[in-house]
Amino acid sequence: MNKKFAVIGLGDFGLSVALSLAEKGAEVIAIDRDMEIIEDIKDKVTYAVRMDSTDEKALRSLGVDKVDAVIISMGTNFEDTILTSVLLLQMKVKKVIARATSKIHEKILTKLGVDQVISPDFEIANKVANTLMSDDILDFVSIGEEYSIFQIRAPKAFIGKSLQxxxxxxxxxxNLITIKREYKVVDEATGEELTKQRIYGVPTSxxxxxxxxxxxxxxKxxxxxxxID
Incomplete structure (x- = not known):
């Protein structure tokens, strides 16, 4: 059975989430107040509806109370984000995810009892800052409570040594999750030697x-x- 989601607010972030979920085979109800946006997305999702997300009867008529999760992404309209979040929580939606555009908004939504608060702008800004501050940090993904998954270049002091x-x-x-290791291949068409990467797998001591x-x-x-210092 396909998973069902509702996305409320179809700005850049909400639109991307709705389209990505639909491309992965999920049933998606896309909701926004802008008819032009609804017209643009209607053929790419299960349902696209222009409506007021603070209208409980309208939400129930669409079956929003029965979806696996609702993603709220209303940008700067924080009052509607709060009202919609409270309404969905009262409707006992399985999972309510809301986008916050400031740290204060994040705290308020968390206090309301929203299941997951996301701050993509802060996360991207932090990611860019970290990778700019250190040439050795190639990428990282924050998973909350100060913990992240980092990809770093192997420090010179580690090279030639065992993990033990x-x-x-x-x-x-x-904790080391895995290693990405370079290897050489020859392009059959050109004879040129190419450098590629592969996942080492589960490293041992x-x-x-x-x-x-x-x-x-x-x-952390x-x-x-x-x-890396």
């Missing part, structure tokens, strides 16, 4: 860190800094 010797968990309070390895680590930012 490095002892990431004890010395740095970090005897795994040796090689030059150009990318370590995928789980832990303050502990990652101990490795």
């Amino acid at each position: 010797e490095i002892d990431l968990r004890i010395r740095y309070n970090l 005897t795994t040796i860190v090689e030059e150009n390895d990318i370590l995928v680590l789980f832990g 930012e303050k502990d990652i800094k101990k490795v």
Whole structure:
């Protein structure tokens, strides 16, 4: 059975979520007050409806109370975000996810009891800042409560050593998830040697860190800094 979702607010973020869910095979109810947006998306989702999301009868008539999750993304219209969130919680929707555009909004939505509050603008800004501040941090994904998954270049001090010797968990309070390792292939058409990456798999204590390895680590930012400083 396909999962069912409702997306309320079809700005850039909400529209992207709705289209992505639909492309993955989910049933999507897309809701916005702008008829032009509804016309643009109506052939790409299950239902696209112009309506007021604070109207409980209208929401129930669409079956919003029976979906697997509702994503609220109304941008700067925070009053409607609050009213819609409260209404959905009262309707006992399985999961309510709301987008916050400020830290204060994030706190308010959390206090209301929203199941998940997302702040994509802050997360992207933090991600860009971290990667700019250190050439060794290639990418990271925050998963909450100070913890993230980081991809970093293998420090010179680690190269040629086994994971047992490095002892990431004890010395740095970090867990290694996997290693991305370079390998060479020859292009059959041109004869040119190409460099590609593959996932090493599940590293063991005897795994040796090689030059150009990318370590995928789980832990706190303050502990990652101990490795790359």
